[in-house]
Amino acid sequence: MSEYCLFCHEQITSNTNWSSFFTSHKETYLCQVCESQLIKIEGETCDICSRPLEKLEKQYVINNRCLDCVRWEEDDEWKGYLLKNESLYEYNDFLKGIISQYKFRGDYILAKIFSLRIQQKLPPNVLLVPIPLSTERQFERGFNQTEALINETGQSPIHLLERTHSEKQSKKSRHDRIHIPQVFQIEEGRGVADKDILLIDDIYTTGSTLRHAAKILIHAGAKSVSSLTLAR
Amino acid sequence: MKFAVLHEKLVPEPLLTTPSATQTITSLAEIPQPPTIPNFSFNPELQKLLLGKQLLLDEIPLSLEEIQSHYENGYITLRKGITFNKNIPKCERCGNQDQSWFASFPCSRCGETCTYCRKCIMMGRVSTCTPLYGWIDVSDISHVHATLDWKGTLSPGQQHVSNKVMESINVNKELLVWAVCGAGKTEVLFEGINRALAMQKRVCIATPRTDVVLELSPRLQAIFPIIEVASLYGGSEDRQKYSPLTITTTHQLLRFYKAFDTIILDEVDAFPYSVDKALQYAVNQARKDMSSLIYLTATPNEQWQKECRQGKRDFVTIPARYHRHPLPVPEFVWCGNWNKALTKGTLPANVMKWLKHRIETGKQALIFIPKIELIPKILPLLQKLHPAIEAVHAEDPNRKEKVKAMRSKEISLLITTTILERGVTFPNLDVAVFGAEDRIFTESALVQISGRVGRSAQYPGGWITFFHYGLTESMLKARKQIQGMNKEGLKKGWIDVE
Numbered sequence: 254m255s256e257y258c259l260f261c262h263e264q265i266t267s268n269t270n271w272s273s274f275f276t277s278h279k280e281t282y283l284c285q286v287c288e289s290q291l292i293k294i295e296g297e298t299c300d301i302c303s304r305p306l307e308k309l310e311k312q313y314v315i316n317n318r319c320l321d322c323v324r325w326e327e328d329d330e331w332k333g334y335l336l337k338n339e340s341l342y343e344y345n346d347f348l349k350g351i352i353s354q355y356k357f358r359g360d361y362i363l364a365k366i367f368s369l370r371i372q373q374k375l376p377p378n379v380l381l382v383p384i385p386l387s388t389e390r391q392f393e394r395g396f397n398q399t400e401a402l403i404n405e406t407g408q409s410p411i412h413l414l415e416r417t418h419s420e421k422q423s424k425k426s427r428h429d430r431i432h433i434p435q436v437f438q439i440e441e442g443r444g445v446a447d448k449d450i451l452l453i454d455d456i457y458t459t460g461s462t463l464r465h466a467a468k469i470l471i472h473a474g475a476k477s478v479s480s481l482t483l484a485r
Numbered sequence: 486m487k488f489a490v491l492h493e494k495l496v497p498e499p500l501l502t503t504p505s506a507t508q509t510i511t512s513l514a515e516i517p518q519p520p521t522i523p524n525f526s527f528n529p530e531l532q533k534l535l536l537g538k539q540l541l542l543d544e545i546p547l548s549l550e551e552i553q554s555h556y557e558n559g560y561i562t563l564r565k566g567i568t569f570n571k572n573i574p575k576c577e578r579c580g581n582q583d584q585s586w587f588a589s590f591p592c593s594r595c596g597e598t599c600t601y602c603r604k605c606i607m608m609g610r611v612s613t614c615t616p617l618y619g620w621i622d623v624s625d626i627s628h629v630h631a632t633l634d635w636k637g638t639l640s641p642g643q644q645h646v647s648n649k650v651m652e653s654i655n656v657n658k659e660l661l662v663w664a665v666c667g668a669g670k671t672e673v674l675f676e677g678i679n680r681a682l683a684m685q686k687r688v689c690i691a692t693p694r695t696d697v698v699l700e701l702s703p704r705l706q707a708i709f710p711i712i713e714v715a716s717l718y719g720g721s722e723d724r725q726k727y728s729p730l731t732i733t734t735t736h737q738l739l740r741f742y743k744a745f746d747t748i749i750l751d752e753v754d755a756f757p758y759s760v761d762k763a764l765q766y767a768v769n770q771a772r773k774d775m776s777s778l779i780y781l782t783a784t785p786n787e788q789w790q791k792e793c794r795q796g797k798r799d800f801v802t803i804p805a806r807y808h809r810h811p812l813p814v815p816e817f818v819w820c821g822n823w824n825k826a827l828t829k830g831t832l833p834a835n836v837m838k839w840l841k842h843r844i845e846t847g848k849q850a851l852i853f854i855p856k857i858e859l860i861p862k863i864l865p866l867l868q869k870l871h872p873a874i875e876a877v878h879a880e881d882p883n884r885k886e887k888v889k890a891m892r893s894k895e896i897s898l899l900i901t902t903t904i905l906e907r908g909v910t911f912p913n914l915d916v917a918v919f920g921a922e923d924r925i926f927t928e929s930a931l932v933q934i935s936g937r938v939g940r941s942a943q944y945p946g947g948w949i950t951f952f953h954y955g956l957t958e959s960m961l962k963a964r965k966q967i968q969g970m971n972k973e974g975l976k977k978g979w980i981d982v983e
């Protein structure tokens with residue numbers, strides 16, 4: 254139990270009602286006000302990317318898949334590589350604030366906020382693979398935010414991927430992002446054959462980064478590639 | 486980033502040509518400072534950027550090689566970003582020593598577990614492998630003689646204070662300027678700043694609010710047209726600009742180190758200065774060892790008032806407004822258990838009467854309330870009286886628009902939380918404080934709120950009414966402070982007797 258909320262630095266008051274009696278052994282990193290602003294992704298979601306389906310208009314949902322995923326799976330170049338993505342929380346303004354302080358300001362300790370839920374979502378016998386940063390970016394931030402998420406759950410990240418060149422993804426159109434040449438390569442000497450792989454990333458935006466990674470891993474012989482992200 | 490010490494010089498790891506033992510800057514016993522080579526042709530842009538500063542590597546848009554050569558030739562200084570005293574970390578940039586504001590992480594810059602300060606992380610992360618970069622020479626870049634281009638005149642009260650300000654600047658002293666709301670405190674700085682600039686001093690005006698920076702900067706630029714004023718706030722573009730006159734938010738002061746000969750700290754009452762160690766630290770870091778510090782306030786806190794009375798603090802007052810009319814004195818009106826009335830969907834009768842009277846006579850009014858949660862209860866009641874009534878609070882996205890609509894008289898009554906207690910002025914206004922007994926209405930808040938009334942020379946009067954359910958110490962002290970100022974203003978002959 255940390256004494257102060259990691260995000261707003263309010264003192265966390267421990268209330269001794271019944272529910273906290275049963276959960277008090279768990280670490281608390283956010284105050285109740287902040288915690289209540291993290292919205293878990295629940296209910297009906299897209300079979301592939303876990304986008305909440307209730308929020309989509311009917312014409313964008315086909316057989317429990319969102320239209321984006323349908324399009325990916327219709328594309329011969331991309332279909333079948335990413336088995337499934339799971340995301341923990343809705344990417345609302347609050348989470349945006351946390352992620353940007355974590356990533357861009359380099360406030361490493363905020364990773365702890367998510368470790369418990371990530372832990373609960375990890376299937377057994379998978380390789381946990383972080384999405385790598387370019388060397389310059391890694392120096393700038395001092396740490397890789399996806400690797401830190403894995404570290405803070407007590408697991409060890411397996412570095413299978415390398416960036417071939419740095420990309421400012423947000424500045425490119427969807428077409429560019431999908432059709433850029435391969436961004437990742439497999440780190441030399443890494444055996445991935447017949448392994449189940451779970452990619453970890455902070456945000457699922459278009460799914461293109463994760464699919465690029467999945468494709469190269471499957472081609473290298475991985476049995477399956479899924480992903481887990483904080484936000485969707 | 487780690488450093489090796491070679492031939493009594495630091496060499497950053499990326500620039501090492503042969504493998505050498507390296508360590509973080511924090512773990513060095515001493516930081517070697519090479520002597521200054523006089524005929525080294527330094528980069529004047531880098532000098533402008535670093536003079537009187539403490540910047541992170543990421544804030545210097547030059548190559549590591551160029552920075553290193555300036556260091557080796559004795560022009561750049563490095564300081565530890567984090568220091569340890571018996572294992573207790575301290576952030577040298579913001580002064581934080583509170584353990585709950587530190588964290589550590591496996592750092593890929595130094596390959597070690599790095600302790601970092603979370604208190605000032607919004608300005609870039611300072612950790613045990615982070616040097617703070619500065620410039621060796623503290624003597625300023627000489628600037629053209631800036632002549633004061635101001636056609637206004639000072640009232641006798643203002644002139645008196647202006648002289649005191651000049652004197653403090655001359656002899657590097659501290660001075661508290663205690664000026665009532667509407668006294669014209671900005672004008673009393675002009676001659677002092679002019680004098681400081683003429684003496685080749687570097688001057689800074691620091692204020693807690695970005696609004697004030699945005700308002701002051703063009704005003705000062707206009708009266709000192711020859712120099713280029715630097716205006717600093719979160720997201721401003723003047724960050725790399727060197728100027729003899731800097732207007733900044735107190736937050737941005739953290740990037741300065743032994744920079745200023747004169748710091749003018751505005752609205753000392755806007756934050757609990759005595760408890761805000763962080764601000765005190767920032768001001769002390771930003772001023773030169775020999776420098777003057779001028780505090781401006783309309784309502785010093787209790788501690789400071791006491792120090793003034795006991796003669797422990799140099800201060801000067803402007804007890805009267807520039808228009809020579811007395812400050813409106815608050816009247817206290819008991820309004821009973823207003824909370825209970827509100828749950829029944831009504832307002833106390835005397836409050837209602839007060840409001841109706843303003844609506845009928847068409848006089849604009851501000852109604853201060855203690856809590857944002859009251860808005861949905863009060864606003865619908867008032868909108869039944871008149872549609873042109875609005876409410877505003879700190880997080881209101883339409884805050885600016887509503888203030889504007891008030892100014893253009895599209896709104897007749899504006900309900901507000903304490904956010905409008907300072908800064909905004911509307912001519913010809915009455916003000917009510919609803920629930921004045923609430924703790925949020927401190928002495929200084931109440932003085933500021935009362936100070937909204939009678940600001941313009943055309944309408945120097947107006948009503949200020951505290952509706953309360955029990956008198957508080959703060960209410961009494963606020964009234965006493967206002968009456969005291971009026972008395973002093975009269976005595977000095979700066980208020981006209983009607």
Ligand SMILES: [Zn+2]
Pocket residue numbers: 258259260261262263283284285286287288
């Ligand atoms: Zn919180």
Ligand SMILES: [Zn+2]
Pocket residue numbers: 299300301302303304318319320321322323
């Ligand atoms: Zn989908």
Ligand SMILES: [Zn+2]
Pocket residue numbers: 576577578579580581602603604605606611
């Ligand atoms: Zn700090």
Ligand SMILES: [Zn+2]
Pocket residue numbers: 486592593594595596597598599612613614615
């Ligand atoms: Zn480090």
